[in-house]
Amino acid sequence: MEKTLPLAEHARARNRTKGAPVPFFTQADTFRExxxxxxxxxxxxxxxxxxxxxxxxxxxxxxxxxxxxxxxxxxxxxxxxxxxxxxxxxxxxxxxxxxxxxxxxxxxxxxxxxxxxxxxxxxxxxxxxxxxxxxxxxxxxxxxxxxxxxxxxxxxxxxxxxxxxxxxxxxxxxxxxxxxxxxxxxxxxxxxxxxxxxxxxxxxxxxxxxxxxxxxxxxxxxxxxxxxxxxxxxxxxxxxxxxxxxxxxxxxxxxxxxxxxxxxxxxxxxxGRLDAGIARRAELSARYDARLRGIPGVLAVPGDAAPHPGGDRVTYVHLIEAEDRDALAAHLAARGIGTETYYPTPLHLQPCFAHLGHRAGDFPRAEAACAAALALPLHADLSDADLDRVCDEIEHFYAGRRA
CATH class of the missing domain: 3.40.640.10 (Type I PLP-dependent aspartate aminotransferase-like (Major domain))
Known part of the structure; x- marks a missing residue:
């Protein structure tokens, strides 16, 4: 099975301008291919x-x-x-x-x-x-x-x-x-x-x-x-x-x-390229886990929780849990790095379901996830260099807070 699109990947790594934006998602290179x-x-x-x-x-x-x-x-x-x-x-x-x-x-x-x-x-x-x-x-x-x-x-x-x-x-x-x-x-x-x-x-x-x-x-x-x-x-x-x-x-x-x-x-x-895309996402997710695990302030990375027995892991979103999640997202955005919050409000507290009568505290684990979860850029067109830049900025954010 094809591992990834190596020529395109190497070209992206060579041509990436230092400090250029890292979008949360793009498929421009895939479409060119x-x-x-x-x-x-x-x-x-x-x-x-x-x-x-x-x-x-x-x-x-x-x-x-x-x-x-x-x-x-x-x-x-x-x-x-x-x-x-x-x-x-x-x-x-x-x-x-x-x-x-x-x-x-x-x-x-x-x-x-x-x-x-x-x-x-x-x-x-x-x-x-x-x-x-x-x-x-x-x-x-x-x-x-x-x-x-x-x-x-x-x-x-x-x-x-x-x-x-x-x-x-x-x-x-x-x-x-x-x-x-x-x-x-x-x-x-x-x-x-x-x-x-x-x-x-x-x-x-x-x-x-x-x-x-x-x-x-x-x-x-x-x-x-x-x-x-x-x-x-x-x-x-x-x-x-x-x-x-x-x-x-x-x-x-x-x-x-x-x-x-x-x-x-x-x-x-x-x-026809789906298997290669899934494999590339797995590589990127493993690299994220290795870089981010152990950083003070990063509370959880996907690799911390194993799939249920018999199930496999296919990464659509690389979701971490982080202290001061919203401040971290703002720090990354100021440096041109896109993130997404999954999800800012749990469903039982959404206005459209207010008639069901739920209150804060009814589903504490869902509410805790909404307060801490942050999705990082992850797609088949993401270069290793861009991923490392994301991780570097997360390290810098928490190092600055400790200082």
Missing amino acids: LWPEIRANCTRVLDRGKFSHGSVVAEFERALARWTGAAHVVGVNSGTDALVLLLRAAGLRPGDEVVVPAYTFVATATSVVLAGGVPVFADIEERGYGIDPRSVDAVATPRTRMVMPVHLFDRLADMRGVHEVARRRGLTVVEDSAEAIGMRLDGTHAGLLGTGGVLSFFPAKTLGAIGDAGAVLTDDDTVAESVRALRHHGRGGRTLDHFPGISNATVLPGCNSKMDDIQAAVLLAKL
């Missing part, structure tokens, strides 16, 4: 004149199904829509409760609302950022129908623990695996560890498009058929057999969530 293939794929789309829900989308779905091992991949227009359609296809009904972690991107919970359900929040693990199965057990009620663990940053949630609770309580397991491309448990890809899961192809993701796009993964034929109908205004599917003589029938109240063929054209080209 892949442009001939991307251009050829996009030209096919333009020549055919089918820009939505066309043959290139189907081609990408087949290629991604082979890569993940999924029986079905259904391309849609965003990771958020993928969650909404998956929840509906998995049988969520109005008023049903879905347990979700309090520490995650807001779309995890708002997708439940958009699908007609009620989010119920649970705390995260003591080490790592996955949902705590014990908290799931504590917050579930007789109205709870599903649990949706989230695979965050670089590792899977505790799926064995989640399934144990789900079996005992009769819950359906669906996965917010939006960040988890490449993550597997005992060889089974994320999103295929329950009824179904999703992927996001937001540009900064490990496999990123040039806009919004997403997919539903499932091994369940019925779920896949429902998602295919729901993404296209509820049209089609085998259920048409029950309505003879009706053409172009709408069998479900669906929406317009189809993937654009231009996005599929870009993703199809980038899929």
Whole structure:
């Protein structure tokens, strides 16, 4: 397997101007490398004149199904829509409760609302950022129908623990695996560890498009058929057999969530370099861990918490926990280094969920993570020299505070 793009990497290291900005994310070099293939794929789309829900989308779905091992991949227009359609296809009904972690991107919970359900929040693990199965057990009620663990940053949630609770309580397991491309448990890809899961192809993701796009993964034929109908205004599917003589029938109240063929054209080209990109991210993450571990003020690095047994680590985001997190982020920003705060406010304290009646202190581990977590630049185009500069500035920040 190709280790990385060595010529481009060396060129970046040579040509980097000392003190130049280090963006949180860029894929400019990757696009230059892949442009001939991307251009050829996009030209096919333009020549055919089918820009939505066309043959290139189907081609990408087949290629991604082979890569993940999924029986079905259904391309849609965003990771958020993928969650909404998956929840509906998995049988969520109005008023049903879905347990979700309090520490995650807001779309995890708002997708439940958009699908007609009620989010119920649970705390995260003591080490790592996955949902705590014990908290799931504590917050579930007789109205709870599903649990949706989230695979965050670089590792899977505790799926064995989640399934144990789900079996005992009769819950359906669906996965917010939006960040988890490449993550597997005992060889089974994320999103295929329950009824179904999703992927996001937001540009900064490990496999990123040039806009919004997403997919539903499932091994369940019925779920896949429902998602295919729901993404296209509820049209089609085998259920048409029950309505003879009706053409172009709408069998479900669906929406317009189809993937654009231009996005599929870009993703199809980038899929061929996905293994190399994952390997490069692993190299960078290990280098970060080695440089940052032990620095006073850096409270935790990703390598401190091992994946759950049988799971593997695939780094989408390199997240550290840091003292004076906001001051550190400001220090790095002043020196042209981009960071992101994941996440500034836990979901149970977001204004849109105020009606659920939660208060500060309800989920202490989620709240602690929100106060300390900081994501550093990590992408396949990041040079070793830029990474070292980020680490140098973090060292300087804490050395100055000690002084």
